[in-house]
């Protein structure tokens with residue numbers, strides 16, 4: 407086989423390897439996935455407890471504010487006691503005083519409950535943090551190991567980039583831009599292998615390996631003899647013959 411396919415097939419292989427290597431570099435390596443998930447989970451748990459502590463603190467502050475307001479009012483009512491002149495006014499004032507005292511009591515309960523839930527959250531947080539310290543240490547150790555592996559991977563990417571560039575240079579500008587368009591259009595998978603089958607009359611039939619559409623024998627000849635770019639009539643991918651074919 408000669409012709410553009412001779413460069414396009416290895417170019418595609420190189421681009422596949424390049425993408426895999428890039429994904430590897432940008433992601434978390436397989437041997438770290440589990441640890442990474444556990445680490446993130448624990449971090450989220452800690453953040454949730456920290457939020458709970460904050461929330462309880464705010465509730466406590468709110469209750470304290472309400473208590474001092476109510477105490478202020480209570481003080482005023484108590485000062486007015488000596489100034490009332492009728493039995494009715496006196497009764498009404500006593501009722502207000504009673505209401506304030508009950509309010510204060512209820513805010514005190516709220517404040518106490520908030521304090522208890524803060525203490526519980528702080529205790530849980532402390533436990534989580536202690537348990538996390540070990541995991542975090544292991545995680546950073548693995549991260550360092552992963553960082554140490556990255557330069558080799560970066561080198562590999564550079565090497566693959568160079569190979570891809572060399573292969574691109576072998577293509578005419580027209581063919582290259584056609585390939586780039588198809589590469590884009592098919593989400594990085596612009597090639598389809600031709601598959602051979604026989605029907606019940608022992609006739610050899612060729613199909614597109616991607617969409618199963620029939621490939622004309624003439625196309626197979628063009629691909630085999632001239633390494634021409636032939637697109638599948640249906641899915642418009644570049645057809646190629648697997649090496650043994």
Ligand SMILES: [Zn+2]
Pocket residue numbers: 598614615616617618619638639640641642643
């Ligand atoms: Zn097809």
